Amino acid sequence: MRHLLTPLAALFTTFSALCSEPLTLRQAAELMTAHNHRIASDRLAIEAAEYARRSKIGLFIPQIELNSTFLHAQKSLSVDFNPLKPLLSNLPIPELAPLTALDWRYTIQPRTFAVFEADIVAPLFTGGKILAANRAAQLNLLSTQAAARATRLATLSELITRYFACTLSASVIDVRRAVVRTFEKHLEDVNNLIDNGLATKADKLFVEYRLSEARADLRHAELLSTTAEAALTTTIGLDSVRRATTPLFILTSLESLDHFTASARQSNPELDLARHQLSLAGVGVAAARADFFPTIAAFAGGGLTKNVTDILPRWAVGISLNFKIFNGLEREWKYLAARKENLRAERLFEWAESNINLKTQSLYNTTTSHLIRTLSLYDSIAFARQILENRHEAFLEGLATSTELLDAATELAASQTEQLEAAYNFIVSFAQLLECAGCSESFFDYAESLNRQIIAYENY
Numbered sequence: 001m002r003h004l005l006t007p008l009a010a011l012f013t014t015f016s017a018l019c020s021e022p023l024t025l026r027q028a029a030e031l032m033t034a035h036n037h038r039i040a041s042d043r044l045a046i047e048a049a050e051y052a053r054r055s056k057i058g059l060f061i062p063q064i065e066l067n068s069t070f071l072h073a074q075k076s077l078s079v080d081f082n083p084l085k086p087l088l089s090n091l092p093i094p095e096l097a098p099l100t101a102l103d104w105r106y107t108i109q110p111r112t113f114a115v116f117e118a119d120i121v122a123p124l125f126t127g128g129k130i131l132a133a134n135r136a137a138q139l140n141l142l143s144t145q146a147a148a149r150a151t152r153l154a155t156l157s158e159l160i161t162r163y164f165a166c167t168l169s170a171s172v173i174d175v176r177r178a179v180v181r182t183f184e185k186h187l188e189d190v191n192n193l194i195d196n197g198l199a200t201k202a203d204k205l206f207v208e209y210r211l212s213e214a215r216a217d218l219r220h221a222e223l224l225s226t227t228a229e230a231a232l233t234t235t236i237g238l239d240s241v242r243r244a245t246t247p248l249f250i251l252t253s254l255e256s257l258d259h260f261t262a263s264a265r266q267s268n269p270e271l272d273l274a275r276h277q278l279s280l281a282g283v284g285v286a287a288a289r290a291d292f293f294p295t296i297a298a299f300a301g302g303g304l305t306k307n308v309t310d311i312l313p314r315w316a317v318g319i320s321l322n323f324k325i326f327n328g329l330e331r332e333w334k335y336l337a338a339r340k341e342n343l344r345a346e347r348l349f350e351w352a353e354s355n356i357n358l359k360t361q362s363l364y365n366t367t368t369s370h371l372i373r374t375l376s377l378y379d380s381i382a383f384a385r386q387i388l389e390n391r392h393e394a395f396l397e398g399l400a401t402s403t404e405l406l407d408a409a410t411e412l413a414a415s416q417t418e419q420l421e422a423a424y425n426f427i428v429s430f431a432q433l434l435e436c437a438g439c440s441e442s443f444f445d446y447a448e449s450l451n452r453q454i455i456a457y458e459n460y
Contacts, residue, residue: 260364
């Protein structure tokens with residue numbers, strides 16, 4: 001039993017150590033790239049699209065086929081001249097008499113025969129079908145890559161949201177703990193006042209009631225932190241993660257709206273996807289147009305035979321031409337359908353472009369609003385802290401009530417919590433803005449730049 005408990009204890013110690021180690025945002029992103037299931041599935045989709053693109057290159061290369069046939073027919077193919085023997089016997093030529101004793105049946109093709117042949121077909125002109133197929137495969141690959149990049153940026157925004165949700169929860173827990181400590185210290189002061197006859201038991205009961213509320217708020221914050229950690233582990237793709245340590249922050253300044261709009265027009269993956277779909281629709285028009293042209297190919301074939309008549313050639317070379325004169329107007333309708341799809345893709349691209357501009361502007365304004373709100377709360381926190389200090393001194397001098405003191409502590413915690421939430425909202429909207437601009441990876445540089453301002457309080 002001791003031999004079993006020793007490795008289990010070591011494993012538990014290692015797991016506890018890993019969970020207590022810090023996890024920066026960059027490290028979380030690296031783990032997500034390696035373990036997230038959606039990102040892994042997109043990598044497989046890109047590989048499949050790449051193989052599909054390579055398969056279309058073979059259309060330019062001559063096609064070689066090997067065919068073998070073994071056949072046993074109902075009867076052999078032969079020519080019988082035996083009915084002509086009486087005519088020959090009536091001729092006055094003695095030298096021909098021995099020939100009448102022979103069998104005048106000639107077998108052209110025996111019942112059983114085998115053929116093993118190789119055929120080579122090289123396309124000479126297809127009206128653009130092969131070029132269209134290769135171009136379509138290339139655009140499908142680019143579309144798959146753009147979709148995968150969109151998924152990665154969206155997943156990165158989700159990671160940032162859930163990572164800083166853990167940081168926010170931890171910060172709120174610290175605020176709630178500070179409130180609990182303040183209430184506990186005030187309860188000690190009330191007990192001392194009761195001992196000196198300066199307070200009543202009703203005052204103590206009121207403080208205990210407010211303390212129980214503060215502890216309930218702390219417990220609620222701890223439960224929210226557990227949920228946030230579970231969400232973060234789901235995004236990363238692991239069963240458990242270490243403690244998030246990158247703090248909440250804001251930026252003292254932002255680039256202009258034109259900077260993010262220009263970046264979105266150039267790098268937004270959804271816009272890239274719409275652009276590739278538009279090009280793919282144009283290739284569809286070219287492929288439909290190719291059906292109006294003939295297909296010309298060179299071919300060569302030959303092989304080995306067994307019991308096959310010598311009348312048939314053993315090899316052949318030539319050029320084939322295939323041209324559809326009329327196929328029920330299928331080509332015409334397909335071409336018109338491709339033209340309509342091309343027009344539809346143009347409209348979707350125009351809509352995507354205008355929608356990205358609107359989305360970028362909306363996210364920029366939202367981010368700026370959260371930034372202004374976070375900065376404005378510094379004055380509110382400073383005022384609430386000063387009020388708390390003043391009321392604490394006034395309470396010790398008998399000039400303030402417990403209600404006033406506890407309300408001041410609660411107001412300070414509310415202002416701090418509001419600023420933490422405003423900073424979190426700034427981070428979330430800023431991450432979404434960078435995602436829309438197609439540069440989510442730059443978030444790490446912003447989070448580590450000298451332009452950032454960490455949200456932290458002295459009572460931590």
